[in-house]
Amino acid sequence: MSDKLRYDGKVAVVSGAGNGLGKTYALLLASRGAKVVVNDLGGSTHGEGADTKAADAVVEEIKKAGGEATANYDSVEHGDKIIKTALDAYGRVDIVINNAGILRDVAFHKMTQKDWDLIYTVHMVGTYSLCKAAWETMRKQKYGRIINVASAAGLYGNFGQANYSAMKLGILGLTKTLAREGASKNIKVNCIAPLAGSRMTATVMPEEMLEALRPEFVAPVVAYLAHEQCEDSGQILELGAGWIAALRWQRAKGGFLPFGDSSPEAVAGVWDAVMNFDDEPEYPETTQDSFPPVMGNLERYKEAASKL
Ligand SMILES: NC(=O)c1ccc[n+]([C@@H]2O[C@H](COP(=O)([O-])OP(=O)(O)OC[C@H]3O[C@@H](n4cnc5c(N)ncnc54)[C@H](O)[C@@H]3O)[C@@H](O)[C@H]2O)c1
Incomplete structure (x- = not known):
């Protein structure tokens, strides 16, 4: 067994940390010494409403366990405000986990502009906005760990999730380019496509599966990616229930049109x-x-x- 991975002196921002997967990331990092900004808008899975309770409850749980945490209630497209919370409270930001998410599932022919725009704003703009707001600080301190969240729906497509799939695959593109641009400044940027029981998957998973696919299986992988020991960058991992695997592109050797015939x-x-x-x-x-x-x-x- 290797030495225990710790995050003492590190500051982590976890978006959407009031519930589900994000909550487990915040609790695990805090339990190992990180100071955590627990961001959560506190709305519904459908992207409606706002409430401070979700973030507050997680901050309280961290503090009760002896950890350090600060709540932030901004929506993720306001990444500058969320990073400001970290800088004001702790003076730096080392880890950003772009976890906040909602769903507006509907077949494409019935999808409204609002269904598209809300998913775009929370997932794509939200991830961009937090990366952008943390980027300069990470460059200056020559250290950063960013974990973005994609989905199997984005990697493979899924009926009823045209909006969500588009953004989730967009997030992978952002990850791969930021990994290249961050390389010289020791900023590692990776992406996960998790599977876990949460309020988000409660509508599509049977009760038994919801309970078995605990978010706590995903949290250690995110924590590993968030640690300075992790040297990989630009990767996409599929994971759930204790299984973790990297994914890559495969290209056929391909066909070559004969010279002079491009019909x-x-x-x-x-x-x-x-x-x-x-x-x-x-x-x-x-x-x-x-x-x-x-x-x-x-x-x-x-x-x-x-x-x-
Ligand atoms: N659960 C899965 O199997 C699964 C699969 C693939 C991808 N994901 C992704 O993992 C992430 C977490 O999902 P989850 O299953 O834990 O869902 P969840 O609904 O339990 O948690 C998402 C959290 O994000 C918060 N949030 C939503 N919009 C926000 C906004 N604009 N600003 C700040 N916070 C906001 C919510 O309040 C909620 O607490 C999402 O990005 C989701 O798309 C989950």
């Missing part, structure tokens, strides 16, 4: 190769990895043209 029929002719993941697949990790087949084919065309 739709030529595309049909190479379609099996386009869709074939069995024959020499690749695992691109950067935009640079993305280009070689394109450039390689240009070379092939040039060579073919020179022989005409």
Whole structure:
């Protein structure tokens, strides 16, 4: 067993920490020495209303257990106010966990502008806003750990969640770019796609599963990602119930249109190769990895043209 991972002297901001997964992140980090800003708007899963009780209750629980915490009740799109709470109370911010979330599930043909806009505001703008507000401080102190929250719905698509899936995959794109931009300043940015019982999943999970899929299974993974010992960045992990796995892109070797024929029929002719993941697949990790087949084919065309 390795040494106990501690967060003494570190300041963590956890958005949506009044319930569910966020609450377990805040409690765990605080129990291991972090000073925690417990942010929660206190509204419904549907994104309506506001209440200070959720954040206050978690702050109280942390303090009762001997930890340090401060409540913040702003909605996450006001990241500057939330980070200000951390800076005013503790003078720094080392860890940001972009956990706050709501759902407005409905089939796309029935989705209203409000359903789209609210999900965009809480998930996409909220995550951007907290990252943006903490970024300069993290750059200056040459230290930061950011954990963003995606979802299987974003990675794979899910009926009734066009709004939510779009934002959750957008959050992965933001994560991957911030991981690159933060690398030289020791800012690590990772993303999780958790599965856990919470009020959010209460409508879609049977009672037994809700109880078994405890958020406490997810919290240690988030805590590990939030620790200085974690060197990985730009990763996306799927996890739940004690299972944790990294996910990556896989690209088929692909099909090459014959020189001089860029017709739709030529595309049909190479379609099996386009869709074939069995024959020499690749695992691109950067935009640079993305280009070689394109450039390689240009070379092939040039060579073919020179022989005409
Ligand atoms: N539970 C799962 O299986 C699951 C799966 C995939 C992704 N997620 C994601 O994990 C995160 C946490 O979900 P959960 O299941 O714990 O849900 P939850 O409803 O229990 O907790 C979400 C918390 O976010 C708060 N919140 C909502 N809007 C806010 C806002 N604008 N500003 C500040 N706080 C706000 C809520 O008040 C609530 O306390 C979400 O981002 C969710 O999309 C959860």
